Amino acid sequence: MNHNRLLGALAFMFATVPLCGDQVTGKLDVYWPDVEGGAATLIVTPSGESLLIDTGMPGGRDPGRIIALAKEKAKLTRIDYLVTTHMHIDHFGGAAEVAAVLPIGTVFDNGIPDEDPDGNKADRTWIHRSKPYREMKVGARKIIQPDGPLPMKAGGAGERPSFTVRCIAAKQQISGFKLKQPHNPLCDAPPRKAIDTSDNANSIVLLISFGSFEMFVGGDLTWNVEEKLMCPSNVVGTVDVMQMNHHGLDVSNNPILVKGLAPTVAVMSNGIEKGCGPETFATLKNTPSVQAIYQIHKNLRKDSENNTGAEYIANLEKQCAANWIQLSVDPDAKNYTFSIPATGHQRSFKTR
Numbered sequence: 001m002n003h004n005r006l007l008g009a010l011a012f013m014f015a016t017v018p019l020c021g022d023q024v025t026g027k028l029d030v031y032w033p034d035v036e037g038g039a040a041t042l043i044v045t046p047s048g049e050s051l052l053i054d055t056g057m058p059g060g061r062d063p064g065r066i067i068a069l070a071k072e073k074a075k076l077t078r079i080d081y082l083v084t085t086h087m088h089i090d091h092f093g094g095a096a097e098v099a100a101v102l103p104i105g106t107v108f109d110n111g112i113p114d115e116d117p118d119g120n121k122a123d124r125t126w127i128h129r130s131k132p133y134r135e136m137k138v139g140a141r142k143i144i145q146p147d148g149p150l151p152m153k154a155g156g157a158g159e160r161p162s163f164t165v166r167c168i169a170a171k172q173q174i175s176g177f178k179l180k181q182p183h184n185p186l187c188d189a190p191p192r193k194a195i196d197t198s199d200n201a202n203s204i205v206l207l208i209s210f211g212s213f214e215m216f217v218g219g220d221l222t223w224n225v226e227e228k229l230m231c232p233s234n235v236v237g238t239v240d241v242m243q244m245n246h247h248g249l250d251v252s253n254n255p256i257l258v259k260g261l262a263p264t265v266a267v268m269s270n271g272i273e274k275g276c277g278p279e280t281f282a283t284l285k286n287t288p289s290v291q292a293i294y295q296i297h298k299n300l301r302k303d304s305e306n307n308t309g310a311e312y313i314a315n316l317e318k319q320c321a322a323n324w325i326q327l328s329v330d331p332d333a334k335n336y337t338f339s340i341p342a343t344g345h346q347r348s349f350k351t352r
């Protein structure tokens with residue numbers, strides 16, 4: 001090959017072969033970094049795009065762990081999409097620090113309120129707390145709409161299963177995309193809790209689908225709004241993996257939702273004293289579909305019975321090494337494997 005043709009071939013390669021950070025593996029990878037009772041879920045799609053859902057707390061630790069995982073493990077050079085489920089600091093707090101290191105493409109959220117998102121008008125700190133998020137430089141900002149799929153690459157050419165992320169609820173508005181489901185008998189006498197006036201109730205709920213594999217991520221959605229996803233009929237369907245709402249707290253994780261989603265695997269982004277609620281555990285134990293429960297941290301409160309088996313916990317000690325949980329869905333989406341790389345734990349499951 002002469003020099004010019006070689007240069008031409010190289011230029012063609014660089015134009016068409018994805019560079020590091022766009023690695024098209026055909027599989028779906030999900031990482032849960034340890035954000036100590038906040039939330040962060042990093043997804044690398046079968047087409048190599050990246051989606052980060054929530055960013056933990058500000059102050060170096062959580063964004064540092066997200067960035068390290070994204071760069072070193074997921075080999076990302078940017079975050080294509082960020083979804084902030086709601087405006088609580090343990091969910092949006094790390095975003096600006098992530099954006100300072102890894103360029104963020106499009107941010108989806110419910111909009112940034114002018115006052116404290118929990119309606120506490122006396123709290124004058126909101127403008128200060130939200131400033132880094134408000135001012136961070138990103139490619140674009142969009143207010144998410146229930147029912148709208150995120151504009152991510154579906155892949156799925158030929159035999160390959162396609163990938164979608166769909167917003168099924170935001171600001172307590174529920175998508176109707178599966179409304180033709182039959183009446184749900186669990187709705188006849190729904191248990192109710194006090195009305196939640198905090199921003200938790202407004203959480204963005206995402207359904208991540210890859211072929212027949214489905215995963216539910218609902219931020220800190222609370223009890224009575226969870227019921228709306230299932231009553232009068234289940235608008236979500238069943239899923240393989242449920243990221244338990246609200247770190248596994250008992251003001252969330254209504255049994256109507258958990259039983260309706262009927263997950264095979266539950267994942268809790270809990271802290272050493274936050275999440276892992278006794279009612280949530282009781283619900284999971286009474287949900288026959290559940291084969292495994294993963295926790296980012298061991299619950300170190302006195303109610304030590306509210307823990308999964310030690311091998312399913314990424315961090316057992318108070319002073320932890322910030323181990324993460326990983327999920328890889330095979331390119332054919334028929335099987336998926338959970339692992340905790342730091343401990344060598346691995347377990348595979350069949351997609352429903």
Ligand SMILES: [Zn+2]
Pocket residue numbers: 037038039088090091220246247
């Ligand atoms: Zn939270």
